[in-house]
Amino acid sequence: MKLRGQLALTLVPMVVLPLLLFGWLAGRYLEESRRQAVRSEMSTLLEQMETNVSTHLQAIRANVEALARSKLVTGYLGVEEEQTRYTVLQAPMLQLFADTAKVYPDYYLFRILMPDGSEDARYAVHETGVSGDDATIPPYFARILQQEADYYQEFLRDPDSAQAALLASKRIAVQTSTRTGLGKEPLQGYLLLTVQPRFLASHVQPLHIGQQGFAFVADGQGRVLLGPSWRTLPEQLTASEWQTLSRAAEERTFIHLPWMGARYLLRGIALDRSLYLFTVVDENELSAGTYALYGQVVGVTLAAILLLFPLLYMAIQRQFIRPILYLSQVSQAVGRGQFTLPALPKGVGGGGQQNELNGLLTAFAHMVVDLDRLHSALRDHAAALEEKVAERTAELHSKNLALEGSLLTIAEANRKIQDSIQYARTIQQSLLPNPALWQSALPESFVIWQPRDVVGGDIYFVDATAESTLLALIDCTGHGVPGAFMTMIAVAGLRRIVREEGIGQPHLLLQALNGAIKTTLQQDTEHALSNDGLDIGLIMVDRRNRQLQFAGARVALLLVRDGVLEVLSGERKSLGYKESRLDQSYTVHTLPLESGLVTYLTSDGVTDQLGGPKGLPLGNRRWQALLLEHCHQPMAWQKELLLEALQHYQGEMERMDDVTVIGVRW
Structure with missing residues (x-):
């Protein structure tokens, strides 16, 4: 019995003090484990939402x-x-x-x-209902x-x-x-x-972390875009709150923040400059759980020490004293040569008992299992979303194939249109003067005629008899197909006036052509649908009287006599437009037809062409200098020299307008 008493006195402090220390350490460990579990849950949910959002954002961008x-x-x-x-x-x-x-x-x-x-x-x-015209x-x-x-x-x-x-x-x-x-x-x-x-709202709005924890989404200015469906959040965070939260989200760290009258633990991530995801847990809820945990540990420890000391003594006696006494008895029996082992004393070798600590550990294990199950569910949901995106992408690809078929149809229609435009070019070229007639009437001359597109709005006209020659350069509204239509109307009108009405004076020809264009296009009425016209320069040469007459509408005559370039300006009045008066008159310039006189008619596509080192228009000054530089050359050489100079000035710039130049040495 002496051993029992000594062991009891020795084992009681050895058990009580470690039990107190163990209770304190267990409380600290379980408190930290619980907090770490909550932090892990917050981080896991954020990572799952980040994966889900990134998948959707990639699909939206694609x-x-x-x-x-x-x-x-x-x-x-x-x-x-x-x-x-x-x-x-x-x-x-x-x-x-x-x-x-x-x-x-x-x-x-x-x-x-x-x-x-x-x-x-x-x-x-x-x-x-928002107007796009605001x-x-x-x-x-x-x-x-x-x-x-x-x-x-x-x-x-x-x-x-x-x-x-x-x-x-x-x-x-x-x-x-x-x-x-x-x-x-x-x-x-x-x-x-x-x-x-909705892919984001479906995760944020119903989410609970513990009892009161939640998630919310904010933009780059601290405006709350999405929050829990079961709790109201402020629409705008204060500047200091947002500065703290945004920095923590960019660094992906946990922070403690007083907010909405309480203190919260928050973790955030910044997906980009306009999207921040946060998970939030009330620290009061964490503290309440911690206090309850500490209370349980302290209660168990005090109960074991103060209230259950007799049971503790019995347990110590059963777990330590009885086995030691049993070993002592066995040793003495072996020493005596008695190898038959005595029966075990009652209570020695029994199984362990369940306690509250084991219950807490079991509860924690259950919580880990629940987290694993939630992670698996989110992973399965992400896989389902990816499969759905693939299906929708395939459907969109099918529709794109159908649209490409429509584009092929459009391309075929475009080919037919281009064929029609090419044929229109043939028709427009048939309106140009007969080469034999041109050579007979103007043996020393050249023509540069370059529509900007397949067909254009510039054209030239000549009509000659034994005693006179009529030469015209016509620059119609626009270019391309609309301009080509206008050239047909202009040439037809001018030919009819010259050959059927017998008008030969340039200024009267312009007046008659002005009326013909307006009436043909019904631009002399209030209900006219179009407003088209033309600029023209017209030369009439009377060989018998050795006279040259010129009249122009926004087209000037450039002439070189005795090495000096002169400019005869046309009227600043175009032909055929709605605002052009039917009785509009034009000035005629008359000068003697001297041998060696060189004249030039030019459309504005030449002087308006952009180019040179600064990308500026060629302009009248540069053009007139080119003409004066090359006017003494044979007319065929002049054409090549002028073409080369125009192309060099244009360089890599695009062609601005149709280009027409007529040069004649009389």
Whole structure:
């Protein structure tokens, strides 16, 4: 019994003091474990939301870039002529947007912006009623214009619906129909897509972390875009709050922040400059759990020491004293040669008992299992989303193939149109003077006739008899097919006036042609649909009287006599336009026809051509200097020298207008 007492006195302090220390350490360990578990849960949820959001943002970017590269969008912005763009190209492009919105229900607003920030076209699933003609550029439009990157995205609160939205934009630079120069393609506009971020709201709004923990989403200015559906958050964080939160999100660290009358533990991540994700846990909830945990540990320890000391003594006796006494008995028996072991004393060798510490550890294990199950569910959800994106992408690819078929049809129609334009060129060339007639009437002469397109709005005319020669250079409104139509009307009208009406004086010819153009195009009436006309320079040479007469409408006659270049200006009145009066008169210039006199008629496509080192127009001064430099050369040489000089000045610049030059040595 002495051993029992000594062991009891020795083991009691050895058990009580470690038990107190163990209780304190267990409380600290479990407190830190619980806090670490909450932090791990917050970080895991953020990482899962980041993966989910990144997957959706990549899909949205891919779709925006695919739309921006589509021929319907680039073709629409590549046409500068507004009537063609709005009447022919806008409807197919908007249909493409509508088809895309059907495939992706979250895409609810498509817009085309011009480089100056004005809205040029839109497709809205549900029209907001905001006018695209408002002269005020919205702030987020202005931010898009300031970006240098080709792709830009921003989370914001939609000013129309006051709901969270994702705005994605893509710069579009295409070659326009009137630009043929080399170099970087010019900016033609932007494609804007507004998306309802339900993929983000579905994770944020219903989320609970513990009892009161939640998640929320903010933009780059500290505005709360999304929060829990079961709790109201302020719409705008204060400047100091946002400075602290945004820095922590960019560094991906935990912070403690007093907010909304309480103190919270927060963890955030910054996906980009306009999207910040946060998870939040109330520290009171953490402290309450910690206090409860400490209370349990202290209660168990005190109960074991103060209230359950007899049981503790019995347990010590059973676990330590009885086995030692049993070993002593066995040793003594072996020493005596007795190898039959005595039976074990009652209570020695029994199984262990369950306690509250084991219960806490079991509860923690259950919590880890729950977290693992949540992680697996989020991973499966992400895989399902990726599969859905692949299906929608395949569907969009199918629609793109159908659109490419339509584009092939359009290309075939374009080929037929080009064939028609080529035939129109043949028709226009048939209107030019007969080469034999030209050579007979003007043996020392040259003509430079270069339409800017396949056909053009410049043409020249000659009519000769034994005693006189009529020569005209005509520059009609526009170029291309419209200009070519005007040349046909002008030549037909001039030929009829000369041959049927017998008018021979230049100024009277201009007056008659003015009336013919106005009446032919019905531009002498109030309901006229067109307003087209022409500029003309007209020379009449009377060989019998050795006289040269000139009359012009915005076309001057350049002549060289005795090495001096003179300019006979035409009237600053064009022919045929609605504002041209039917009784409009023109001045005639008469001068003697001297041997060796050289005359030049030039359309404004020559002097308006941009070029040179500074990209400036050629201008009258440079052109007249070229003529004076080469006027003494044979006419055929002059043509080649002038063509070479014009091409050298133009360089890599695009052709601005039709070019026509007529030179004659009389």
